[in-house]
Amino acid sequence: TQLLEQSPQFLSIQEGENLTVYCNSSSVFSSLQWYRQEPGEGPVLLVTVVTGGEVKKLKRLTFQFGDARKDSSLHITAAQPGDTGLYLCAGGYKLSFGAGTTVTVRA
């Protein structure tokens, strides 16, 4: 089983601040996906990273895949209350998920 560990578990910040969440594994992944989940809803895909060292930007969100394809990070610039949610990374052929980081952005 390819295990994904996410940190921190919880993050609470003020609107306008920046934040970074991490996804780490001892295994190599051919790709990793990041999802965001809001209460009462299913996870929604944000991005898929495929190439080691890859950086992808989605508006204020920046995703990076580690050179060795064992880790990934998500950086949010100038966070807004609408960024609040559970951020999940996932990978592997049957798409195993990490435990997630619960992000709360206070207005």
Added chain:
Amino acid sequence: GAGVSQTPSNKVTEKGKYVELRCDPISGHTALYWYRQSLGQGPEFLIYFQGTGAADDSGLPNDRFFAVRPEGSVSTLKIQRTERGDSAVYLCASSLTDRGNSPLHFGNGTRLTVT
């Protein structure tokens, strides 16, 4: 277009009863996944189908859990002799293929409560 639909959205049952949870995937998606999610945790893999067959059922916790997808579209997750520990949100997702980087489209889940 229509997304993944799960019914019921909520199910309350008594310990020992049998329940069925239904998933209608996006039309044309060949892969279908079932996950279980506890509060504040990530989804835990249960089983996935490629077409009609269960390609991997290694996540099913025990033989009380069973899932079918007889015509390669709708899937039903069946739980026999429910226990309080089965209480969770059961998520279904579908994807165009079962390749590792094919994005999953999730339904909103069925919240199962066993009393």
